[in-house]
Amino acid sequence: MSLLALPSVRRIHGWLLEHHGDTLDADRLPAIAAELERLAADQVPGAVVELGCYQGAMALWMRTVLDTTGQQYRPVHVYDSFEGLPERGPHDPQLFPTGFLRATEEEVLALHDQWGLARPAVHCGWFADTLPSRLPDRIAFAYLDGDYYDSIRLSLAATVPRLAPGGALIVDDYADVEANPKAWNGLPGVKAACDDHFGAPSPMTVLFGTGDLAFGRYYRPAGR
Numbered sequence: 001m002s003l004l005a006l007p008s009v010r011r012i013h014g015w016l017l018e019h020h021g022d023t024l025d026a027d028r029l030p031a032i033a034a035e036l037e038r039l040a041a042d043q044v045p046g047a048v049v050e051l052g053c054y055q056g057a058m059a060l061w062m063r064t065v066l067d068t069t070g071q072q073y074r075p076v077h078v079y080d081s082f083e084g085l086p087e088r089g090p091h092d093p094q095l096f097p098t099g100f101l102r103a104t105e106e107e108v109l110a111l112h113d114q115w116g117l118a119r120p121a122v123h124c125g126w127f128a129d130t131l132p133s134r135l136p137d138r139i140a141f142a143y144l145d146g147d148y149y150d151s152i153r154l155s156l157a158a159t160v161p162r163l164a165p166g167g168a169l170i171v172d173d174y175a176d177v178e179a180n181p182k183a184w185n186g187l188p189g190v191k192a193a194c195d196d197h198f199g200a201p202s203p204m205t206v207l208f209g210t211g212d213l214a215f216g217r218y219y220r221p222a223g224r
């Protein structure tokens, strides 16, 4: 049964698309939901983490999906500077000003309270300071949404070794335009960071949507 057949899920889905269309869309939500549903089916152990949570919209969606798929026990941890984007590096385009996408921990918590959902564990600070010591030891799913080359490099270095067998991560804004010419390619530093982290041949696969979805996925095979 589709999760959207449940009125409570449909309400949150619609509200997120209406109020958080700057970071979420009708392609991203089902792609993330499918990953989280698979964790239950495959009995993958570990936490769910989001690196770059901004106002907590995707965190709210992940909590919603986990709770409606019998995974209330699975913790969600989110990470953000709450100072917005850092200075861009040489791989990153001059698209956003430094400090763009500033939010607060209180916004993230209030959003979950508003919907009566369990709050995530919020880790405030720059990835370089928080990730090495404040990630769970075992991660079932990670959503990497730090926008810039350095942020994604740090995110991969910290999460890949902690991925549980059968676990996966999705990198937002990963645009492989050869594989998917429709993908939004506004932040090329993201794919460059993945290419530099993994080397060739890349183990990343491309997810497709109905629009300009730019999602790359890394899966850690079970049994390794």
Ligand SMILES: C[S@@+](CC[C@H](N)C(=O)[O-])C[C@H]1O[C@@H](n2cnc3c(N)ncnc32)[C@H](O)[C@@H]1O
Residues within 6 Å of the ligand: 023, 024, 050, 051, 052, 053, 054, 055, 056, 057, 058, 059, 079, 080, 081, 082, 083, 084, 085, 086, 101, 102, 103, 125, 126, 127, 128, 145, 146, 147, 148, 150, 151
């Ligand atoms: C596109 S927003 C995240 C949107 C969120 N994932 C969602 O779906 O609603 C990117 C976030 O990454 C954070 N960020 C980027 N680089 C960071 C870094 N090096 N350390 C901490 N936060 C970072 C920014 O503060 C910003 O809130």
